[in-house]
Amino acid sequence: MLEIFQSNYNALFEALLITIKVTISSLLLGSIIGLVFAFFSISHIKLLNYIAQGYLILVRGTPMIVQICILYFGISSIVTLPQFWAGVIALAVHNGAYISEIFRGSIQSIDKGQMEAARSLGMNYKLALRRIILPQAFKRAIPALGNQFILLLKESALVAYIGMTDLWGATMSIAGSNFRPLETYIVTGLFYLVLVGLFTFIFSKLEKRYDPEKSVKRSIKNSKGITVER
Amino acid sequence: MIELKKVVKSFGGLTVLKGVDLTVSEKEVVVLIGASGSGKSTLLRCINFLEILDQGEVQINGEQINPAKTDLNKIREEVGMVFQHFNLFPHNTVLENIIEAPVYVKKMKSDEAKEYANILLEKVGLRDKADNYPDSLSGGQKQRVAIARALAMEPKIMLFDEPTSALDPELVGEVLQVMKQLANDGMTMVVVTHEMGFAREVADRVAFMHDGQILEQEHPKNFFDNPQNDRTKQFLSRIL
Numbered sequence: 230m231l232e233i234f235q236s237n238y239n240a241l242f243e244a245l246l247i248t249i250k251v252t253i254s255s256l257l258l259g260s261i262i263g264l265v266f267a268f269f270s271i272s273h274i275k276l277l278n279y280i281a282q283g284y285l286i287l288v289r290g291t292p293m294i295v296q297i298c299i300l301y302f303g304i305s306s307i308v309t310l311p312q313f314w315a316g317v318i319a320l321a322v323h324n325g326a327y328i329s330e331i332f333r334g335s336i337q338s339i340d341k342g343q344m345e346a347a348r349s350l351g352m353n354y355k356l357a358l359r360r361i362i363l364p365q366a367f368k369r370a371i372p373a374l375g376n377q378f379i380l381l382l383k384e385s386a387l388v389a390y391i392g393m394t395d396l397w398g399a400t401m402s403i404a405g406s407n408f409r410p411l412e413t414y415i416v417t418g419l420f421y422l423v424l425v426g427l428f429t430f431i432f433s434k435l436e437k438r439y440d441p442e443k444s445v446k447r448s449i450k451n452s453k454g455i456t457v458e459r
Numbered sequence: 460m461i462e463l464k465k466v467v468k469s470f471g472g473l474t475v476l477k478g479v480d481l482t483v484s485e486k487e488v489v490v491l492i493g494a495s496g497s498g499k500s501t502l503l504r505c506i507n508f509l510e511i512l513d514q515g516e517v518q519i520n521g522e523q524i525n526p527a528k529t530d531l532n533k534i535r536e537e538v539g540m541v542f543q544h545f546n547l548f549p550h551n552t553v554l555e556n557i558i559e560a561p562v563y564v565k566k567m568k569s570d571e572a573k574e575y576a577n578i579l580l581e582k583v584g585l586r587d588k589a590d591n592y593p594d595s596l597s598g599g600q601k602q603r604v605a606i607a608r609a610l611a612m613e614p615k616i617m618l619f620d621e622p623t624s625a626l627d628p629e630l631v632g633e634v635l636q637v638m639k640q641l642a643n644d645g646m647t648m649v650v651v652t653h654e655m656g657f658a659r660e661v662a663d664r665v666a667f668m669h670d671g672q673i674l675e676q677e678h679p680k681n682f683f684d685n686p687q688n689d690r691t692k693q694f695l696s697r698i699l
Contacts, residue, residue: 346546350560351536364550
């Protein structure tokens with residue numbers, strides 16, 4: 230196994246880089262998509278609610294691999310998307326659906342009294358949402374988001390099927406040439422394991438950091454200067 | 460200062476307010492009492508338009524308010540509210556809670572807002588809690604912060620929606636003390652409460668609500684010692 234790792238060192242690390250790039254890009258894009266559709270679903274405008282519902286039904290109702298293939302092979306008869314972007318967009322659109330539900334749930338879980346208190350102080354709906362509801366909702370969304378991001382990282386392996394040499398793409402070609410699939414797959418599995426471990430670590434740090442009860446030190450630090458954006 | 464005329468409000472099929480008239484003059488303290496479900500809180504929430512009335516009129520400072528046309532945010536800037544469950548912003552410190560609206564709504568400079576916030580904290584006796592998060596405060600302290608937060612907008616009217624109902628008995632006094640001081644300073648107040656001692660001592664007028672209507676309103680002395688309406692008598696005999 231060590232030998233496989235050593236002889237494919239370069240290929241594997243290049244592939245790892247691609248996996249990381251694809252994951253982070255689709256994670257950012259997916260979060261934006263998710264946030265936008267979360268706003269659509271909590272909006273008072275019926276049309277936006279319907280659009281969000283339609284998006285959820287389509288995306289959650291079809292397999293990721295089908296979506297990637299439609300985007301890359303299907304759409305290429307009309308416009309050609311570069312592999313990277315086809316992969317990223319498919320991953321982002323797919324995960325965006327789940328992320329939007331995470332955001333919607335966390336926004337709606339904030340006590341109604343928070344909005345009422347903000348409005349009673351003269352804040353308009355948007356300001357109250359931005360300053361009072363969202364900061365609390367984001368904090369509450371962190372554990373579920375972390376989970377979704379781990380899923381996204383692992384799902385990114387599917388981009389191998391549109392010809393990208395991400396970790397899984399590289400693995401398949403290595404295993405195909407050295408005829409030692411079991412050991413090769415285990416090496417790759419370890420790569421993913423380490424990546425996921427890293428993600429988990431980062432999110433548990435984030436969770437702690439945004440929990441005011443657990444960070445008394447932060448409150449003391451804040452007394453010196455509250456940054457106020459205008 | 461506040462004038463409600465024939466206010467009607469329903470939720471679904473349930474009519475909660477059945478044509479309520481209420482006038483509150485400047486610097487007057489009006490206490491609303493009545494059984495739960497009688498419409499006290501709803502009436503209060505109609506004054507700052509957290510509930511939009513179905514029929515009737517609301518005038519504040521002589522200005523008739525049409526919820527569809529008037530900028531309700533401007534009205535709410537002048538009408539502070541204190542809630543039963545405090546509704547402090549848990550992600551902000553006490554000081555941040557208080558300066559939030561002055562800075563973001565009134566566009567006050569943050570230093571100025573902090574200075575005023577500290578004066579208000581002094582007033583409610585919590586100067587040393589400025590940098591604490593609400594979670595670390597007792598119920599009575601939270602409610603005093605909530606009062607300071609509402610006062611930070613320099614409202615002309617303060618509404619209190621059962622401000623002591625969620626508190627442990629031994630913490631009620633400190634909140635009532637702050638409210639009493641506020642009344643002495645000449646604030647116009649409408650208070651929904653079950654604290655009859657407070658009503659008797661601080662109110663200029665006590666109004667009894669029953670089934671969506673105000674049945675009787677009187678100076679507290681007359682109200683408690685010599686109630687006219689049978690329902691009022693019944694209610695008072697049950698709670699006193």
